[in-house]
Amino acid sequence: MVRRNRGCNGLDHVISRRGFTAGGMSAALALPALAASAPHADLRRGHKRILQIYLQGGVSQFESWDPKPGTLYGGPFRAIETSVPGMRICELLPHTAQRMHHLSLVRSVNLKTNDHGVGRKIMERGRRQEGYPYVGAVAAKYFAPTGNPLPGYIHISTRGLIDDTDAFLGPRYAQLRLEGVQPPENIRRLPTVTSGSFRRRNLFRLRLNQRAARRGQTARTDLYNGSFEQAQQLMSRRSLFEKEPPASDLERYGTHFFARNCIFARNLLEQGVTCVKVTHHGYDTHAENFNFHLEQLGEFDQPFATLLDDLHARGLLESTLVVVMSEFGRTPKINRMYGRDHWGASLSVALGGCGIKPGMIVGKTNHQGTEVADREVDGGHLFHTYFQALGLDTTRPHEKPGNPVPIGDPAMAPIDELLA
Amino acid sequence: MTAIDPKQIHQTAEFQHERPLTTCRIDPRGRFVFAGAEDLNIYRWELETGEKTTLSGHESWVRGMDFSADGQWLLSAGWDGRVGWWPLGDRQPQADRLLKAHEGWVRCVRARSDGQLIATCGNDNLVKVWDAGQRETVWELAGHQRHVYSVDFHPGGRFLASSDLMGIVKVWDLQTGKETRTLDASVMTGYDKKFAADMGGARDMRFSTDGQLLACAGVTDVRNAFGGIQGALVLLLDWVTGKPLRQLKDGDYQGVGWGVRFHPAGFLVAAAAHRGGGGVLWFFHPDQEKPFHTFPLKACGRGLDMAPDQKTLVTAQADGYLRVYLMTAQA
Numbered sequence: 001m002v003r004r005n006r007g008c009n010g011l012d013h014v015i016s017r018r019g020f021t022a023g024g025m026s027a028a029l030a031l032p033a034l035a036a037s038a039p040h041a042d043l044r045r046g047h048k049r050i051l052q053i054y055l056q057g058g059v060s061q062f063e064s065w066d067p068k069p070g071t072l073y074g075g076p077f078r079a080i081e082t083s084v085p086g087m088r089i090c091e092l093l094p095h096t097a098q099r100m101h102h103l104s105l106v107r108s109v110n111l112k113t114n115d116h117g118v119g120r121k122i123m124e125r126g127r128r129q130e131g132y133p134y135v136g137a138v139a140a141k142y143f144a145p146t147g148n149p150l151p152g153y154i155h156i157s158t159r160g161l162i163d164d165t166d167a168f169l170g171p172r173y174a175q176l177r178l179e180g181v182q183p184p185e186n187i188r189r190l191p192t193v194t195s196g197s198f199r200r201r202n203l204f205r206l207r208l209n210q211r212a213a214r215r216g217q218t219a220r221t222d223l224y225n226g227s228f229e230q231a232q233q234l235m236s237r238r239s240l241f242e243k244e245p246p247a248s249d250l251e252r253y254g255t256h257f258f259a260r261n262c263i264f265a266r267n268l269l270e271q272g273v274t275c276v277k278v279t280h281h282g283y284d285t286h287a288e289n290f291n292f293h294l295e296q297l298g299e300f301d302q303p304f305a306t307l308l309d310d311l312h313a314r315g316l317l318e319s320t321l322v323v324v325m326s327e328f329g330r331t332p333k334i335n336r337m338y339g340r341d342h343w344g345a346s347l348s349v350a351l352g353g354c355g356i357k358p359g360m361i362v363g364k365t366n367h368q369g370t371e372v373a374d375r376e377v378d379g380g381h382l383f384h385t386y387f388q389a390l391g392l393d394t395t396r397p398h399e400k401p402g403n404p405v406p407i408g409d410p411a412m413a414p415i416d417e418l419l420a
Numbered sequence: 421m422t423a424i425d426p427k428q429i430h431q432t433a434e435f436q437h438e439r440p441l442t443t444c445r446i447d448p449r450g451r452f453v454f455a456g457a458e459d460l461n462i463y464r465w466e467l468e469t470g471e472k473t474t475l476s477g478h479e480s481w482v483r484g485m486d487f488s489a490d491g492q493w494l495l496s497a498g499w500d501g502r503v504g505w506w507p508l509g510d511r512q513p514q515a516d517r518l519l520k521a522h523e524g525w526v527r528c529v530r531a532r533s534d535g536q537l538i539a540t541c542g543n544d545n546l547v548k549v550w551d552a553g554q555r556e557t558v559w560e561l562a563g564h565q566r567h568v569y570s571v572d573f574h575p576g577g578r579f580l581a582s583s584d585l586m587g588i589v590k591v592w593d594l595q596t597g598k599e600t601r602t603l604d605a606s607v608m609t610g611y612d613k614k615f616a617a618d619m620g621g622a623r624d625m626r627f628s629t630d631g632q633l634l635a636c637a638g639v640t641d642v643r644n645a646f647g648g649i650q651g652a653l654v655l656l657l658d659w660v661t662g663k664p665l666r667q668l669k670d671g672d673y674q675g676v677g678w679g680v681r682f683h684p685a686g687f688l689v690a691a692a693a694h695r696g697g698g699g700v701l702w703f704f705h706p707d708q709e710k711p712f713h714t715f716p717l718k719a720c721g722r723g724l725d726m727a728p729d730q731k732t733l734v735t736a737q738a739d740g741y742l743r744v745y746l747m748t749a750q751a
Contacts, residue, residue: 036564068462072439076480076499077499078480078500157613281615282615282616282617282618282646284646286646286648287621287645287647287648287695288645288646292526292615292617292645292646294524294567296617309568333456336693336738337648337649337676337693
């Protein structure tokens with residue numbers, strides 16, 4: 001079982017490490033060690049990461065990874081060849097098609113739900129039951145290096161989907177959601193608050209924390225501290241937010257919102273964030289499915305392909321698991337509004353990078369794409385696969401005192417043929 | 421001659437296909453009706469006999485068609501990026517040519533009435549003008565920033581109008597290949613904040629016979645683009661002033677306007693699809709916002725054309741039926 005270095009990483013230590021109490025937030029920001037852009041030494045020693053691209057609303061498998069041109073429900077788009085002989089994907093992904101040698105496809109996911117929330121949770125937690133942590137939280141818990149000052153799990157999304165991402169792992173591992181390339185609101189010290197006053201407030205806060213801890217009131221304090229700590233960590237890397245991407249990046253990725261988020265994701269991964277999740281909205285296409293997939297996947301394709309290029313070129317792909325997922329797919333039947341509705345019975349996931357054999361197709365759907373025809377899997381199988389690819393034994397229990405909980409659903413198993 | 425009276429409209433025939441239809445046209449002699457469908461073919465029915473013929477060649481759906489000025493050729497706009505020339509009267513028409521015209525979908529094809537030029541537009545944000553005889557580009561007109569949905573030649577012949585997703589109508593001078601002005605149809609588009617996407621575009625666009633009006637069928641008041649919650653609309657633009665003249669609609673009818681035609685008698689007819697199913701044919705006076713008559717369709721109306729006799733209408737519908745109507749009293 002992979003174990004994170006669980007040396008002292010309490011709040012006091014973290015703050016002391018930053019010189020927080022010595023000079024307040026501004027002093028912390030001035031420390032050269034924190035302002036340095038080079039990855040922490042831990043990362044060079046095999047830090048494993050996850051890049052999750054979440055196509056929110058349910059991308060159509062027909063218009064992405066499992067095209068069925070010329071069939072009853074195939075829709076208007078054609079299939080194109082990819083860099084993997086025999087693997088064809090939808091013509092809406094021409095750039096990604098040329099990078100499929102980095103990825104594999106699972107075309108046989110059956111979630112048995114058509115509900116957004118349920119599908120999302122199964123895909124994120126690998127379980128149907130409530131109370132389990134998301135992929136990103138598990139990654140942050142077991143793979144985030146101790147010395148890295150950034151949060152372990154950052155989710156870039158313009159919309160807030162409320163959920164308990166960390167479950168019993170604790171708020172330190174919860175997602176920190178950013179609305180694009182900008183720091184969370186209210187992160188900066190107000191101009192009306194002097195640095196001295198700010199420092200005194202923080203000392204007072206710490207004393208209250210200590211008092212609460214002595215009384216055994218740790219849950220809420222931890223939650224608060226987690227948020228505060230994450231904010232501090234992000235402030236220490238303000239340049240991540242403030243620096244306009246180089247023109248060469250914008251030219252390669254594009255200039256729109258998702259392109260900028262992909263550049264940001266690359267930078268965060270380089271800076272040592274363990275799980276970066278980028279949500280691309282706009283796939284819940286009950287009407288005009290084809291026009292909207294043209295628009296949305298047209299926006300997705302080039303930045304994602306370029307991100308794969310950069311991760312590969314910088315040597316990060318072999319230590320970074322890349323997953324493109326949705327909460328479900330879309331119906332084979334095209335409705336009267338040229339839309340496709342929710343469909344959890346046969347969808348696809350693309351994944352690659354760390355620990356995953358590239359260029360594979362696992363499972364298949366039938367001729368018309370109406371059901372899984374071979375190697376049916378569920379979110380639980382995928383969850384096991386992600387983490388076993390990273391080297392985590394998902395049959396072992398979480399580090400949860402008193403009530404061991406297996407990391408992966410014991411009823412499920414990894415997709416062995418995908419594991420490198 | 422039997423008097424034309426839209427209020428007397430009634431169905432006279434229907435032709436079935438196993439897939440939903442996407443568009444339809446009647447040939448200039450009124451003998452055949454052609455339809456696109458949610459498959460890779462074009463279908464031809466002979467109106468008198470109902471004989472069905474399949475025209476195969478495109479590799480994607482067809483949603484735009486027109487006829488050469490001499491009435492010999494069917495022109496098809498394929499979502500495979502190609503424009504087809506089909507000898508429409510042949511027993512089994514084969515594409516004389518399927519020409520790569522645009523990157524991405526060709527959304528519309530239109531022939532000029534003098535037989536000299538053909539215009540196409542598509543997802544590469546381009547409008548192209550072709551020599552009809554040589555089948556070579558005369559002008560490649562760049563300027564739209566988003567997908568171009570519709571084109572139509574002004575009856576005077578010198579100008580071409582093109583309309584895009586954002587409701588921008590550009591007017592091009594075909595003598596110079598230059599954009600001369602922009603008309604504002606922005607009421608026909610909307611940005612859905614929740615889904616972060618634009619919805620709009622003229623699904624059909626037609627000049628009136630006298631060239632004074634330009635009618636655009638589509639949507640307005642976009643509230644939930646991904647759920648199809650928006651108003652169906654025909655927007656009338658004044659060619660002389662370039663300003664929107666009137667929004668023709670029926671209250672809060674939610675759906676999409678897919679087809680529009682000017683009738684020589686002075687009224688307009690439009691086909692619309694309701695988001696909940698069903699559809700309508702609306703009959704408008706150009707100076708009144710509300711339709712003076714509404715005829716319900718059995719399924720969502722996705723295409724509309726009028727026969728040369730000016731009495732017959734055809735609609736392509738989402739239930740796979742091509743339905744034929746007469747705007748006269750029933751015999």
